[in-house]
Amino acid sequence: MKLTAWAVERDGERGRNVHLLVTVEAESDAPRAPVAMNLVLDRSASMRGAPLAAAVEAAQLLVERAGPKDYLGLLTFDGVPEQLVPLRLMDKEARADLAETLSGLQAGEGTALHEAVESGAAAVRRLFIPGARPKLLMLTDGEPSVGLRALADFRTLGTKVAESGLTLHALGLGRHYLPEILEALTAPSGTSFTHVDDAEGLPVAAAALVAELYGEVGTDARVYVKPSGFSELLCRHRYPARVDGDALSAGLGSLSQAFPRRALFTGRLELADWTLGVTTTWTENGDTRRVAVPVQRVLPDSPEGRFIRAVGVELDLVAAESAAWKALLRRNPIAAEKSLSEAEEGLRELVRLAVEEVPAKRHVERLADLRVAVEKRAGEVPALVVRRARAADARTGLSVIQPVPVLPARKAGS
Template sequence: MKFSAALDVNVVAHEADDEVTVMLELEAPAGPPTAARAPSALQIVLDRSGSMHGAPIEGAKQALITLVQRLEPTDVFGLVTFDDDAQVVVPAGPLTDKPAVIERIRGVHPGGCTDLSSGYLRGLRELRRATKASGIRGGTILVVSDGHVNAGIRDADQMADVTAQASRDRIVTSTLGYGHGYDETMLSAIARSGNGNHVFAENPDAASTAIAGEVDGLLSKVAQAVSITVHYEPQVQMLQLYNDLPANQIGDGQVMIDLGDLYAREERKLLLRLGVDGMAALGVVQVARLDLQYVEMPDLVEHTVSLPISVNVVPGDELGDRIPDPTVQSEKLFQEAQSAKLEASKAFESGDLMAGGEFLARSRERLNDAVGIAPAGSADAIRVELADVDRMSEMSELSGAMYMSKMTRDSYHQQNRKRGRRRPQ
């Protein structure tokens, strides 16, 4: 696993409050090319409420049939559907009889209300049972829903607590919001706490593509339970994570950030801000240590990579004019643009098109500033994001608040929570 850090400034003033921004970059290993892929476990939790009638349910069923055809007989697959309550359509287990599984998928039909929690909890139980029986450690749950929850657990934070607990057992939860009527706050919170992905699929074709992308990642997974623990010194009085990832204080001066699973050669970026108080010692001082921990597949070997973060403390009159590293500074502006995009999504979700447009304009300003200082390689990627924000701004006048809230939330997830991630080819 490649793991590196860069600071916007590495010189701070003696006995004066200051701050530094740290950009972390990871790249997962390729994995042994000749080794047989370890069996994977995938549990689908599919909304079959009445709103899924017609093209949505038929498109989802066809996507799941294609998914089953791609998996190996040794892979664990299960399907739970939910409307007023949960139904086990395909008991989770190895795919030893694909034709029978496909026939059961074809038999799914729409029902009544939307009790997502019953479907998720039943699917979680199925996955845990099957992985224990097969000896597979961990797995993935993909929730597919097109509506707002109107039965069972309706509080997003409560559902997020459930997926967070599953994540601690190496079960990743991803969500796919289907159409224009789903609850992006609920599905996004579930995916965040579950260390998975949140994707917006406008129509059956987009849903098929999104499901295929999830399977691509699952089948090329090379690292599980990836986390970064920040061990910071007493001089660090403030720690901010720009990326909206699960982070927990696990001890004095220790914060653990969960990244979930990584597929082969996946790249990720994280941004931290450290506020330091006046340091008495002159010279190079270590202010933090970063421990990257992960389980490498398929042999399930645990690894730890440590990276010290140090600054050079100099007298104030020797500080001079500090010029921040352009790569780190442009990434900071990029993430400020993502924060504005999230606020746009919340405004659109509440029906306020004007406020949403204003937040997108703010996002565009930050991206323009980032392009102006970024090195050539980084600037090209930021221009792509800038074009995407421009496109969303233009669409907001025509597409309506409901559509825009979902599009902007999906984009925020990719560019903030999963920053640097590329879809597997």
């Protein structure tokens, strides 16, 4: 693992602050763990046509890229979930069977989202594969219409899934799904969810997920920060955090090749003389690793200092953007304008910092859409843009926004 901890001291609104950025990145040549994953695929009426065809193509990509030690299963749902293919080792015969089942899927009626996740998780828990972390990958374009529908029920379910040892990933397609539900389901696993505007964008999003899922080399990563000389310490990213003795810890979830996980902490100084002790743990090949990470103090205008500042600015930007959309939904244009102005100032600051790893351009289109909505004070806020914004908020908050990796070209005839 590549482990770094950079700290920069700066003036804050209430005195001197220290910003600590911890990065954990798996080596690109580290051996990956086998995958044991149930695909939970929405085939409700709204998926009929192009959405279902794109979803099948994305699932076929997962089948195609599976290794000889990977296990995949398929659960589909409309008004009723059905485990069409049990989790099986992806040998030649199983791969062909799963691909054939996917190609024959047809849309139904209703969306039993809660029951589908419950059933999919139960199927995975019945199978133990040494060295593999059990997973669910859910793809949906709709809001639940059958069974439990309250957000609180999905929060409880997401926590239950994570506490049982499963990791849940999700893709939300189009304009009908509810981002709050997908975040409630995925946040306890430390994965967030991905938004896809339309069926055409689904294969690209699936390609990024394939690289992440099939590149996992470590699980249950956690960062411990022990402060001295501070009056308070806050984890800025929305990882599950807790107090561990005299340290604050944050769970980073799984670690995949070329997908670094970062955690930003901000602390208010009480003394001029301060220290931060950083330790990272993770599970690899069944063994728990614990490594102390030396903290390097950097200057605000150094490349490392600018990087830390850019990460913090982006977190503030997406938080302000989310607040602006919420204000619009509550018919409060004054609050929306104020939050949008804060987000636009954050965008300008990202441009000034010019940090390649935190590009300003990925926020330009959404903020432009938001500016139009605020100025029009539209009675109906564009649902698609709201979902895209909230997905970006969820992924930025868990530091999992990554460039889309380029996968090897498919072989002819495959």
